[in-house]
Amino acid sequence: MGRYLLRRLLQLVPVFIGTTFLIYALVWAVPGDPFAGKCGERRCPDQYIAFMTEKYHLDQNVFVQYANYMKNLLQGDFGQTFSQREISDIILTSYPNTLKLALVALAIEAVIGLGAGVLTGLRRNGFLDNLVLVSTLFLIALPVFVVGFVLQWLLGVQWGIIKPTVSSEMRLSELIVPGFVLGSASVAYIARVARTSIAENRRADYVRTAIAKGLPMRRVVGVHLLRNSLIPVVTLLGTDLGALMGGAIVTEGIFGINGIGRQVFRAIVTKESATVVGIVVVLVLVYLVMNLLVDLLYAALDPRIRYE
Amino acid sequence: MSDPSTASIVSTPPAQPTDAGASTAPGPQSNEKPRGLLGDAWRDLRRKPLFWISATLIVIFLLMAAFPALFAPGADAVNGSLSRSLNKPGADGWFGYDVQGRDVYARVIYGARASIVVAVLSVVGTLLVGGTMGIISGYRGGWVDGLLSRIADVFFGLPFVLGAIVILTTFNGSGSGNSKAQIMGLVIASLTVLSWPVVMRLMRSSVLATKEADYIVAARALGAGTGRIILKHLLPNCLAPLLVYGTIMVGSFIGAEATLSFLGVGLKSPVVSWGIMISEGQQFIRVAPGLVFFPAAFLVTAVLSFVMLGEAVREALDPKLR
Amino acid sequence: MSDILVSEQSAPGTGGSGRPSGRLLEVDDLRVEFRTRDGVAKVINGVTYHVDAGETLAVLGESGSGKSVTAQTIMGILDTPPGFVTGGQVRFHGKDMLRMSNEERRRIRGEGIAMIFQDALSALNPVFTVGFQIAEQFRVRRGMGRADAKKRAIEMLDQVKIPNAKSRFNNYPHQFSGGMRQRAMIAMSLALDPEVLIADEPTTALDVTVQAQIMDLLAELQRERQMGMILITHDLGVVADVADRIAVMYAGRIVEEADVYDLYAKPAHPYTMGLIDSIPRMDEKGQQLRTIKGLPPNLMNIPPGCPFNPRCPMAQPVCREKIPPLLQVGHARASACHFAEELVNRD
Numbered sequence: 001m002g003r004y005l006l007r008r009l010l011q012l013v014p015v016f017i018g019t020t021f022l023i024y025a026l027v028w029a030v031p032g033d034p035f036a037g038k039c040g041e042r043r044c045p046d047q048y049i050a051f052m053t054e055k056y057h058l059d060q061n062v063f064v065q066y067a068n069y070m071k072n073l074l075q076g077d078f079g080q081t082f083s084q085r086e087i088s089d090i091i092l093t094s095y096p097n098t099l100k101l102a103l104v105a106l107a108i109e110a111v112i113g114l115g116a117g118v119l120t121g122l123r124r125n126g127f128l129d130n131l132v133l134v135s136t137l138f139l140i141a142l143p144v145f146v147v148g149f150v151l152q153w154l155l156g157v158q159w160g161i162i163k164p165t166v167s168s169e170m171r172l173s174e175l176i177v178p179g180f181v182l183g184s185a186s187v188a189y190i191a192r193v194a195r196t197s198i199a200e201n202r203r204a205d206y207v208r209t210a211i212a213k214g215l216p217m218r219r220v221v222g223v224h225l226l227r228n229s230l231i232p233v234v235t236l237l238g239t240d241l242g243a244l245m246g247g248a249i250v251t252e253g254i255f256g257i258n259g260i261g262r263q264v265f266r267a268i269v270t271k272e273s274a275t276v277v278g279i280v281v282v283l284v285l286v287y288l289v290m291n292l293l294v295d296l297l298y299a300a301l302d303p304r305i306r307y308e
Numbered sequence: 309m310s311d312p313s314t315a316s317i318v319s320t321p322p323a324q325p326t327d328a329g330a331s332t333a334p335g336p337q338s339n340e341k342p343r344g345l346l347g348d349a350w351r352d353l354r355r356k357p358l359f360w361i362s363a364t365l366i367v368i369f370l371l372m373a374a375f376p377a378l379f380a381p382g383a384d385a386v387n388g389s390l391s392r393s394l395n396k397p398g399a400d401g402w403f404g405y406d407v408q409g410r411d412v413y414a415r416v417i418y419g420a421r422a423s424i425v426v427a428v429l430s431v432v433g434t435l436l437v438g439g440t441m442g443i444i445s446g447y448r449g450g451w452v453d454g455l456l457s458r459i460a461d462v463f464f465g466l467p468f469v470l471g472a473i474v475i476l477t478t479f480n481g482s483g484s485g486n487s488k489a490q491i492m493g494l495v496i497a498s499l500t501v502l503s504w505p506v507v508m509r510l511m512r513s514s515v516l517a518t519k520e521a522d523y524i525v526a527a528r529a530l531g532a533g534t535g536r537i538i539l540k541h542l543l544p545n546c547l548a549p550l551l552v553y554g555t556i557m558v559g560s561f562i563g564a565e566a567t568l569s570f571l572g573v574g575l576k577s578p579v580v581s582w583g584i585m586i587s588e589g590q591q592f593i594r595v596a597p598g599l600v601f602f603p604a605a606f607l608v609t610a611v612l613s614f615v616m617l618g619e620a621v622r623e624a625l626d627p628k629l630r
Numbered sequence: 631m632s633d634i635l636v637s638e639q640s641a642p643g644t645g646g647s648g649r650p651s652g653r654l655l656e657v658d659d660l661r662v663e664f665r666t667r668d669g670v671a672k673v674i675n676g677v678t679y680h681v682d683a684g685e686t687l688a689v690l691g692e693s694g695s696g697k698s699v700t701a702q703t704i705m706g707i708l709d710t711p712p713g714f715v716t717g718g719q720v721r722f723h724g725k726d727m728l729r730m731s732n733e734e735r736r737r738i739r740g741e742g743i744a745m746i747f748q749d750a751l752s753a754l755n756p757v758f759t760v761g762f763q764i765a766e767q768f769r770v771r772r773g774m775g776r777a778d779a780k781k782r783a784i785e786m787l788d789q790v791k792i793p794n795a796k797s798r799f800n801n802y803p804h805q806f807s808g809g810m811r812q813r814a815m816i817a818m819s820l821a822l823d824p825e826v827l828i829a830d831e832p833t834t835a836l837d838v839t840v841q842a843q844i845m846d847l848l849a850e851l852q853r854e855r856q857m858g859m860i861l862i863t864h865d866l867g868v869v870a871d872v873a874d875r876i877a878v879m880y881a882g883r884i885v886e887e888a889d890v891y892d893l894y895a896k897p898a899h900p901y902t903m904g905l906i907d908s909i910p911r912m913d914e915k916g917q918q919l920r921t922i923k924g925l926p927p928n929l930m931n932i933p934p935g936c937p938f939n940p941r942c943p944m945a946q947p948v949c950r951e952k953i954p955p956l957l958q959v960g961h962a963r964a965s966a967c968h969f970a971e972e973l974v975n976r977d
Contacts, residue, residue, distance in 0.1 A: 011458070018462035023471075026478045137619065141612040143563035145570050146586070146604050153593060205752040208707045213767055213818070214739030217732075224755050231757075246467025250567065264470060265571075268477050276474065284465050303802045304756055 098259035102244040104179030117194020136188035165256035197229040242290030349624035365613035422581040427561035433500035442511025460505035514546035559614030660718035671929040681858040688873035696882040744824035750811040754803035761799030786817040809840035881937035888963035898965035
């Protein structure tokens with residue numbers, strides 16, 4: 001187990017470096033003049049150029065730049081925006097909002113997706129099953145911006161059930177619709193994976209054994225069937241938490257949530273390279289760590305899996 | 309990460325060719341002629357209304373992309389006259405006119421081409437790159453496999469939308485004067501670059517599973533070369549799941565292209581695309597909801613058709629789901 | 631040896647007779663079909679057998695003969711759909727289980743009738759420890775506390791001769807060897823002291839050396855507990871030492887029923903003769919193995935007349951027209967062959 005963990009961690013390092021380097025190079029090196037359009041419409045002030053060039057070693061090649069950037073990063077220094085704001089500050093204020101939104105989305109996924117999946121997995125080919133199948137198809141097919149836009153317009157503007165945008169207090173009640181929008185496609189995937197998993201395991205020999213033991217149906221389904229069928233669902237949920245945060249750009253934009261996605265989009269549009277790279281580094285790290293945790297969770301859920 | 313074409317929808321491994329009747333009906337069926345997997349799947353598909361509906365819709369959309377004039381004869385999708393700005397739907401403009409007085413119906417029809425061309429070419433690119441990498445990785449194994457897998461991890465670790473935005477703003481920023489074809493090429497390239505790892509993993513596991521199969525070992529023992537084994541044995545086996553995945557991916561990519569255009573980093577006016585129309589129309593949603601509604605309806609129908617077709621085929625190919 | 635009188639199989643389509651007979655478990659004219667996309671397979675076509683306390687009935691037949699489906703119907707674990715019971719009764723202490731409420735039936739499972747499955751690896755839940763799965767029954771069915779249930783579960787593991795039962799309690803099924811797993815399965819099925827134990831090919835998935843040990847264990851436990859046991863198998867060799875009576879099944883019917891000695895000495899059905907002849911024998915080393923020609927019938931299209939007639943070396947025109955009923959021949963045995971009398975009376 002320890003050795004497995006070590007090996008996975010070692011595998012994680014090159015992927016982390018690769019991904020962040022890719023972004024770093026795209027943002028800083030590819031456009032040629034790193035300061036072109038970086039300070040809004042004006043030319044960047046000479047003082048800023050000199051400061052940034054020194055800080056990020058912009059006069060050297062991209063590898064040296066990246067190495068220096070990472071060195072600073074490991075000491076917790078994400079750098080500053082051109083208006084001298086600490087990037088770590090931006091991340092610290094916006095990240096909790098994104099995390100909150102992602103957790104709400106995850107909870108909605110778990111409740112709706114799992115509920116629908118279990119119900120239809122147990123009773124296949126009924127009316128409910130077809131209803132769920134068709135609605136999951138829709139959720140998978142609809143781009144997030146369409147779902148968000150339609151719900152915001154219908155519930156917020158036309159019917160006035162919700163406020164069209166989320167206030168800065170990020171109350172839980174305000175986050176339900178944005179959470180659903182963010183997790184809409186995943187709800188469908190969870191429902192389908194749960195359905196397939198339940199339907200496959202329902203005919204498994206050990207379920208038959210549990211029935212033959214004279215256990216009540218409640219226990220056969222609730223303990224023996226569910227415990228096995230949940231393994232792929234839980235792992236999917238885990239992977240999704242990492243993915244949701246990176247995918248929140250559109251949702252946060254539509255509902256005006258001051259999260260990491262909105263910040264990174266703003267930074268991309270205003271060409272604040274340092275902010276873009278900083279946020280992407282955090283997102284990638286979270287995603288990779290979540291995947292590692294899911295792997296370990298897998299072993300906890302399925303005793304047959306042994307890490308050698 | 310937020311890859312709209314997450315693999316789970318097609319994660320079921322390729323079905324082994326088994327006689328579907330054997331599992332349910334006990335006892336050998338000596339009088340039954342064994343049917344092939346494909347014949348079985350086709351028999352199954354033919355009875356599904358979902359299959360026919362989606363296939364018909366796809367044919368219509370493809371025709372729309374190839375010959376838009378068939379659907380909107382004489383209409384002009386690019387130029388408008390301001391005198392008709394925001395006109396309501398009526399006899400001569402079925403879907404009304406946008407703020408610049410352009411015919412929304414004509415634009416929706418002409419918008420199919422950009423969306424579908426981008427999606428189809430991205431899928432072809434993704435399948436080619438991912439498929440090749442997957443075959444090499446699965447077949448060679450060892451350090452090649454390790455290296456390619458890590459490279460795939462790098463691209464897989466990028467959040468999909470975020471990665472596309474970064475790539476596109478880098479090469480297609482507000483200042484760059486890219487031509488229409490260049491912009492489309494860039495969108496196609498960024499979708500491909502961010503999606504090939506999924507196909508590679510699919511292909512790699514397919515190859516690994518088939519590689520050790522008895523008939524492959526036998527073919528190798530009989531002296532068949534690597535190229536021949538890949539062409540004759542591995543590819544045909546992996547092809548069905550790849551095609552299914554590709555079909556679904558066309559749907560996802562139509563949605564992804566629209567998302568990027570909506571965000572203002574993908575295709576740009578004067579290119580006509582559903583995403584651009586939705587993006588332009590959203591500020592007028594209170595006055596003229598049709599400006600958003602019609603392109604969104606076409607977009608959703610197109611995405612749904614491809615996803616539904618892929619789903620129908622996948623279910624037909626997977627005896628377990630019957 | 632207990633009562634071996636064979637009840638006459640009732641005419642097709644009339645359903646069970648329903649009279650109480652004082653038997654422990656009776657299957658009476660049971661009919662089951664599988665409705666699939668490709669058609670209806672008549673899997674069980676009027677099976678009648680019984681088992682009493684303290685005796686072992688072996689049900690013998692090729693795969694697809696319906697022996698396992700009969701057992702699943704008794705247990706109430708038939709997959710429905712595609713399987714449907716279309717007639718007959720399964721009486722436990724004279725009461726028809728097929729007409730009981732789900733709750734009544736559930737109470738019989740484990741306590742009245744228990745079952746051992748062929749492949750213990752897939753029959754045991756992979757994500758729970760073996761101990762948990764045995765103790766679960768004491769906790770759910772007997773309302774015992776955790777500690778008591780564990781103690782009883784370890785006792786059960788001891789009884790099936792699993793070494794170091796205490797330490798193996800917390801092992802998962804995949805950590806057991808094949809034989810040990812089947813022992814654990816047996817321990818689980820016997821936990822609630824069932825009156826009838828159905829063993830569905832309990833040794834098929836095991837090594838030959840382990841097979842004998844498991845059969846010995848089963849026989850021993852059956853004797854000690856005076857259970858009725860239904861041993862389902864396709865292996866004549868397994869049956870000989872353990873069974874009191876044998877029922878031979880073919881195409882969803884019982885074609886012969888007799889006590890072990892009679893059956894071996896003088897089979898009263900050509901199919902049974904074929905089965906016995908096809909056992910490899912030491913004294914015939916070097917000769918070609920004898921087999922039964924042809925294949926079992928397609929259950930969606932069973933040939934008219936005796937279902938065995940296309941493969942039968944003795945087939946006559948009558949065999950292609952009339953289904954032979956299962957009739958008593960000689961002393962306490964029955965055969966469903968038009969020529970049963972001739973077979974029994976031959977020298």
